[in-house]
Amino acid sequence: MNLPIFIAKRYLFSKKSHNAINVISLVSVCGIAVATMAMVTALSVFNGFGSLVETTFSAFDPELKITAVKGKVFDYNTAPFYEALSDTDIDFISESLEDNVLLRFNNRQVPVILKGVSEDFKYMTQMDKLVIDGTFRLREDVVDYATVGSGLAYTLGVRPGFKDPIEIFVPKRDVQVNLANPSAAFAQGNVQMGAVFNLNQPQFDEQMAIVPIELARSLFRYENEVSSLDIKLREGVSPQKMKKAISNLIGDEYIVEDRFEQQKESYRMLQIEKWVTFFILSFILIIAAFNVVGPLSILIIEKKNDIKILKSMGAPDETIARIFLFEGWLISFSGIVIGLMLGVGISFLQQRFGLLKLGGTPGAYLVDAYPVIVKLTDVLLTFIIVCVICLSTIIYPIRNLKKQLSIQTFN
Numbered sequence: 001m002n003l004p005i006f007i008a009k010r011y012l013f014s015k016k017s018h019n020a021i022n023v024i025s026l027v028s029v030c031g032i033a034v035a036t037m038a039m040v041t042a043l044s045v046f047n048g049f050g051s052l053v054e055t056t057f058s059a060f061d062p063e064l065k066i067t068a069v070k071g072k073v074f075d076y077n078t079a080p081f082y083e084a085l086s087d088t089d090i091d092f093i094s095e096s097l098e099d100n101v102l103l104r105f106n107n108r109q110v111p112v113i114l115k116g117v118s119e120d121f122k123y124m125t126q127m128d129k130l131v132i133d134g135t136f137r138l139r140e141d142v143v144d145y146a147t148v149g150s151g152l153a154y155t156l157g158v159r160p161g162f163k164d165p166i167e168i169f170v171p172k173r174d175v176q177v178n179l180a181n182p183s184a185a186f187a188q189g190n191v192q193m194g195a196v197f198n199l200n201q202p203q204f205d206e207q208m209a210i211v212p213i214e215l216a217r218s219l220f221r222y223e224n225e226v227s228s229l230d231i232k233l234r235e236g237v238s239p240q241k242m243k244k245a246i247s248n249l250i251g252d253e254y255i256v257e258d259r260f261e262q263q264k265e266s267y268r269m270l271q272i273e274k275w276v277t278f279f280i281l282s283f284i285l286i287i288a289a290f291n292v293v294g295p296l297s298i299l300i301i302e303k304k305n306d307i308k309i310l311k312s313m314g315a316p317d318e319t320i321a322r323i324f325l326f327e328g329w330l331i332s333f334s335g336i337v338i339g340l341m342l343g344v345g346i347s348f349l350q351q352r353f354g355l356l357k358l359g360g361t362p363g364a365y366l367v368d369a370y371p372v373i374v375k376l377t378d379v380l381l382t383f384i385i386v387c388v389i390c391l392s393t394i395i396y397p398i399r400n401l402k403k404q405l406s407i408q409t410f411n
Helices: 003-013 019-058 079-085 121-125 150-156 213-220 239-250 264-302 304-312 317-353 376-406
Strands: 064-068 090-105 108-117 131-134 143-149 166-171 186-197 208-212 228-233 254-258
Touching: 003 317, 019 264, 019 317, 019 376, 064 239, 079 239, 090 121, 090 150, 090 213, 108 150, 108 213, 121 228, 143 150, 150 186, 166 213, 186 213, 208 213, 228 239, 239 254, 264 304, 264 317, 264 376, 304 317, 317 376
Parallel strands: 108 208, 143 186
Antiparallel strands: 064 228, 064 254, 090 108, 090 166, 090 228, 131 186, 143 208, 166 186
């Protein structure tokens, strides 16, 4: 066995006459372990929330979405679009037309986003899983139906099955308001209440109503225009590959976005929060790692006689310095390994049993317990960062020891 490592292990694990060093070393190990554990669990929780957000948005947002660079609407009945959308890797294509309207039911009125969609929308977004009351439908015979968010349904005071229709008011494009008859500047339509959906996202649950695209075009005074084209791909097809192929065909006047790009602000904010937390915990870890300096410095002072004996036996200064370098490493590495094991263990327990709840009322949130996902990359990153920090902190007492050895302080 390597002599410096052997002596360092004896110093750390064997019984000593001075128990204070044992206690201080144990405190240092615990400090590093707790900080390491906190980093692993925090990153795992953010991974869980990221996956939860991704799952939530994936149920509503299309795999690919085409919008115009300029203007709110566009007509896709062109040769480039026909070529791009005729690809066999595309499973469904849903038209979407959105704009702001005013909904009124009895004495309640709310400004909302009216989203007109085609029939394929229900297959693309799995609306059956999002509907919490009623049945998703767009049109039956001559009757148009609306599917609204849960918050909007509460505000309007409507439920599926109500006989009275919901009134829709839309400002007419390119029409000036006549003060003598202001109602003439608005297009008006009626829909029956069909269903209520819940996405746990306020911008959808409180502000969106889904209606047939034919009704939306009639109200907004469009013919074939759409706000976006929503695309669902066949299973196993790469969204990135298809996105590039469609973009090359339709040109730079249109934007093709995947799910992450459609919700880039939400994902970006989540990632920022994750790494800000990581850096804050890194600063805490730096403070914890400096606790290694104390017991290492005390051990060097305590082992003066051992150092003199080793020097008298011809041990080089580098070998003596390496003994205490390995001592600091053993203290740090013990804390790192314990912290990683605790962090991964607690994360898996939370993932399996949901020990830490989000609130006291079951069903109040999308999930009842904090979501957790352990990623190997985060564990490796934590291990590397903690090792670098701990190595940096023990350099100072070792350099100080080398200076003392060089000037024969221990003779």
